[in-house]
Structures are given as C-alpha cells and as structure tokens.
Amino acid sequence: MKLPRDSxxxxxxxxxxxxxxxxxxxxxxxLVSTTLEPExxxxxxxTPSVFFVGAGPGxxxxxxxxxxxxxxxxxxxxxxxxxSDDVLGLIKRGAKRIAVGKRAGAxxxxxxxxxxxxxxxxxxxxxxxxxxxxxxxxxxRLGEEIAALEAAGVPFEIIPGVTAASAAAAAAGxxxxxxxxxxxxxxxxxxxxxGEELALDWRSLADxxxxxxxxxxxxxxxxxxxxxxxxxxxxxxxxxxxxxVSRPTQMRLRACLCELQPAVDRFPPGVPLIIIVGxxxxxxxxxxxxxxxARAAIRG
Amino acid sequence: MKLPRDSxxxxxxxxxxxxxxxxxxxxxxxLVSTTLEPExxxxxxxTPSVFFVGAGPGxxxxxxxxxxxxxxxxxxxxxxxxxSDDVLGLIKRGAKRIAVGKRAGAxxxxxxxxxxxxxxxxxxxxxxxxxxxxxxxxxxRLGEEIAALEAAGVPFEIIPGVTAASAAAAAAGxxxxxxxxxxxxxxxxxxxxxGEELALDWRSLADxxxxxxxxxxxxxxxxxxxxxxxxxxxxxxxxxxxxxVSRPTQMRLRACLCELQPAVDRFPPGVPLIIIVGxxxxxxxxxxxxxxxARAAIRG
Numbered sequence: 001m002k003l004p005r006d007s008x009x010x011x012x013x014x015x016x017x018x019x020x021x022x023x024x025x026x027x028x029x030x031l032v033s034t035t036l037e038p039e040x041x042x043x044x045x046x047t048p049s050v051f052f053v054g055a056g057p058g059x060x061x062x063x064x065x066x067x068x069x070x071x072x073x074x075x076x077x078x079x080x081x082x083x084s085d086d087v088l089g090l091i092k093r094g095a096k097r098i099a100v101g102k103r104a105g106a107x108x109x110x111x112x113x114x115x116x117x118x119x120x121x122x123x124x125x126x127x128x129x130x131x132x133x134x135x136x137x138x139x140x141r142l143g144e145e146i147a148a149l150e151a152a153g154v155p156f157e158i159i160p161g162v163t164a165a166s167a168a169a170a171a172a173g174x175x176x177x178x179x180x181x182x183x184x185x186x187x188x189x190x191x192x193x194x195g196e197e198l199a200l201d202w203r204s205l206a207d208x209x210x211x212x213x214x215x216x217x218x219x220x221x222x223x224x225x226x227x228x229x230x231x232x233x234x235x236x237x238x239x240x241x242x243x244x245v246s247r248p249t250q251m252r253l254r255a256c257l258c259e260l261q262p263a264v265d266r267f268p269p270g271v272p273l274i275i276i277v278g279x280x281x282x283x284x285x286x287x288x289x290x291x292x293x294a295r296a297a298i299r300g
Numbered sequence: 301m302k303l304p305r306d307s308x309x310x311x312x313x314x315x316x317x318x319x320x321x322x323x324x325x326x327x328x329x330x331l332v333s334t335t336l337e338p339e340x341x342x343x344x345x346x347t348p349s350v351f352f353v354g355a356g357p358g359x360x361x362x363x364x365x366x367x368x369x370x371x372x373x374x375x376x377x378x379x380x381x382x383x384s385d386d387v388l389g390l391i392k393r394g395a396k397r398i399a400v401g402k403r404a405g406a407x408x409x410x411x412x413x414x415x416x417x418x419x420x421x422x423x424x425x426x427x428x429x430x431x432x433x434x435x436x437x438x439x440x441r442l443g444e445e446i447a448a449l450e451a452a453g454v455p456f457e458i459i460p461g462v463t464a465a466s467a468a469a470a471a472a473g474x475x476x477x478x479x480x481x482x483x484x485x486x487x488x489x490x491x492x493x494x495g496e497e498l499a500l501d502w503r504s505l506a507d508x509x510x511x512x513x514x515x516x517x518x519x520x521x522x523x524x525x526x527x528x529x530x531x532x533x534x535x536x537x538x539x540x541x542x543x544x545v546s547r548p549t550q551m552r553l554r555a556c557l558c559e560l561q562p563a564v565d566r567f568p569p570g571v572p573l574i575i576i577v578g579x580x581x582x583x584x585x586x587x588x589x590x591x592x593x594a595r596a597a598i599r600g
Contacts, residue, residue, distance in 0.1 A: 064356070066359075
C-alpha cells in the first residue's frame, strides 16, 4: 500500500542519497531505503481492496494470465467503454458490472464520480476490479483514481496490460523500434480537455528518428499532421492507422503524413483510432494478417 | 504474411491516397487498399511458422494468455537471457530449448546467427517460438529477425507483451502518464553499439512534461543524468530505478536526477536496470509492495 503523495520534492536534501523526495509528514521518512534488498521478503504487505486491471486491446488472448484470473474471481467490476465484449464475457457470473465509460451509452460519468465510486465500493475481502482498456499505466487516468484511494486509505494493486500501440505494431508485422534508426518510441494522447487546445511538445514529437504513437487521435488528426510537418517532419513520412486493434473488426491503413486527414476520414465514425508515425511503419503490411486464422490452428 | 520490405517510400505518388509507400517491385502495389473492410474476413491468411512471443517482465502471471498457450504447445523455443526461469518452466516438456541470449553464459551469439537460426529452424507445421523478454515490439531487435524471415519467405506472427516500463510503474503504484502534467511517455534504449557513442535526441528526452524511460540504462547512467540536466531538466527531478521487475528479486530505489549514478551503483552488478525519469515517479512507493502476497490471497 502506498502513502499519500505530495509534490514537495523540490525540497529534497542534497545529503540524502537514494531517498524518496522529502514529504511533509515525518512518517514518510521511514520510506528512505537504507538497505536495498529484494522485495520478495517485504513484511508490510497489505491485501489490496481494488485491482486496477489492464484489459488489453480487445482480444481476450491478449489479457495477462493474472487479469484473466482476477476477472474469474471478481465481485464487482467497473469497466470502461474501450473494454471489449469478449473480455467482459470473462467476468465471473454473478459479479456486479458497472459501466463507467464515457461512450457507454449512459449519461456521461465524470471522473470525480468514478473516483468516489471506487472509494465507496471498496471493501476488505471484496474483489473490486477497475477494468481499463489497454494498459492502465498509459493514458488511463489511473493517477486520479489512485489519488482518491490513497486519500481514503484504500490499498490497491495495479496489473499492467498490453497497450494498443504494441498490439497494433504486432498485427501489422512491424517493430516500434529499429536499431540505429528509431531508438526512441513515444506515446502521446491527442485528446484535449474540452475547450482546451492540444498542448503537446511538437518539436519532440516531430523526430524522424523516433516512432511516435498518438492515442485517441481521430479529432486531432489534421492538427497533428500540420504541426508535425511545421516542425520539420517530411510530408512523405509513412503513417499507420488502425482501429479496433486485435478484434475481428480490426482495420488498418497506411498513408503519408500529408494524407493523414483523408485517411482518417475513411474509418467509420466513432471507432477509436491509433496513429503511428515514422519510418518503422513503412514495412507494415496492410494485407490480411494471419492473426485470427493462426490462432484457430494453434488452439485446442 | 508480409512482403519483403524496402525503404523507397520517398517516391510515393501524391495522387495515391491511402497507399502504402511505393515499393520497387510491382507485386507490392497490390497492397494498396481500395476498400477498407474489417480484417476478420481476410482470405489470404497463411499459417505462421515462427511466433515472436513477448515473455513479459518475468512473473509468469504477466504473460498473455496467448503466450501461455503457445509455450504449452511449442516444438522449438529460442529464448533470450532476459526471459525468467519461471516463464521457461511453462514451455512444453520435450520441446527443444535454445538459449540465444547475450548473457546466457554461452559464447556470445551474434544477431546475424540468430537470424539465420530462425530461418533454418522454421518449418511448416513446426511451432517455432522466438521468446523475447518484455514486449517484442520494444527494443527487442525484432525488425532484424523479421527482415530475415521475410527475405526467406517464412510467415510469422507477433504476440505483444507487457513491457518492463509498465510493469515497473505498476509495481511502484504510479501511472506513466498524468493528465495535464505528463501527456507524453517515451522509451529510449541506453544501450549503444560497441564503440559507438549513445546518440539520442537529448533535447526531446529532457522534457519536464513527459515521463521518460530508459531501458538497459546501467552503463550509461552518468551520461544520461548529465545530458538531461545539460538540456534543462532540473537536478531534483525525481527518478525511479528498478531491477528484476515483477520477480521475487525485484528491487527499486528512488533518487533525484543528480544522484542517479550513486543510486545505480547500489544495485548488484549485472542485473538489468530500468530508469524512469519524471514527476510521475515522485509518488512511487519504495516500501514493500503487496504484489506477491495479494497474488497468493487471490489464487485458488
């Protein structure tokens, strides 16, 4: 279990090596590590009440084994709109399911409401699962939900998942990195708060030696293309677009950066898009991939 | 199955929307997508001969379900040094196992030899698995092995995995992104070719609005800290260091950027280190995490 956070790390003492950033409360000083020992022997374990679980891109076979086990033993599951029906089908029968996704059809649920629900529903001995599409560590607003639990003293555990970028590259038969060419891979969310401009470090994103992935990129596609080219990325830079990665409805297109918006327009309205920019995508296959058929062959 | 790649995308015709980058061979033009349809109906599937499988960070529960199934049905497995013994234990009994890791104790195996082995060992009907630590899409030199298979006409499939950065953040109870604060997460490898200087875009990496993860960062730690500070990142920027993520031997430390090298020196020699830089790490717990105990409670 984690202690409440604060952000007073600017006050850290220069004489304290290896210390965590200094916190205002004395208790937190106990966290200073004086010896570095494997964590397997740690005696302070607390049974979590909330499990943040990555649902992966959609194919239940891309769940982690741990996620699968947890879903099979769930008491209550709060899930996002991006979680696939196939994954939802693995939740224990009789478990209470609560859709909290912005696109779930129900009236929009505010993040603050989700935070409160988690705290209210958490109970020792109850397996409360917060199920998030993809990887909960990446663009899943995990931090806000963690902060609410910490403030309420509710212990939690996080189970990482396969993020959409990796699943997209895998399905297209390419790597996100290339030795000597793309030594950096970066993920950005193209989703801005309502009424705000998309404030991204375009200079860093427009790097022809990196692979750059934009999540939730549909609305901002024209802006992305324009800004990247304005910051020096070539108009012919190859781009891979994918929707419904790893699902039977998966679609993909290749385009050049200067054709990004018309490429986006060819996807059905509403499907979430992932856009991967960079030379690493040049080799992506847009022919049908053996993924699903191969799976059928290897099963059983 | 993918067609052989080339890099002649600079010649792409501006009149061809949604086309893949133009290739020198005519056959590749057939890849141009004229209609965008769900891929589940694709008729051109080929049964793969080689499966690139992500082994995840080490805990077998962080394997994907698909990886677990494939290991249980393997005929031949070529595996890296970073794959944990617990994961290797899931390989089908009787399968041929070949260690090709640089740290496998055996004489160093060159990448070109691994490429050749894959082509030589691949056979229709044989389940040849190339098992890579973490996520094969990220810093796993997947592209070079794919290129060799494509050149030989060997069909393959890629199964993504949980990458060390996500597993590290999950174990430390933090998110890699923070709404309004870390809108970008970037992964870089700090491993340079022998005799070469580490050529990274330090200006992009030194962004206090991003979370920056360095893989294989042990040797270059002092260089990383120096360059990031020289490019404007504050000396007090919080850093999280972790080794053996998700394994019983997992260790972690928090430090500030200016203390990175002495922090690295506290880890045992030889263990691979991941270094996460940025304000998102400020809240990381370095107390024992309930991970393993909680697992015991939820099992069975």
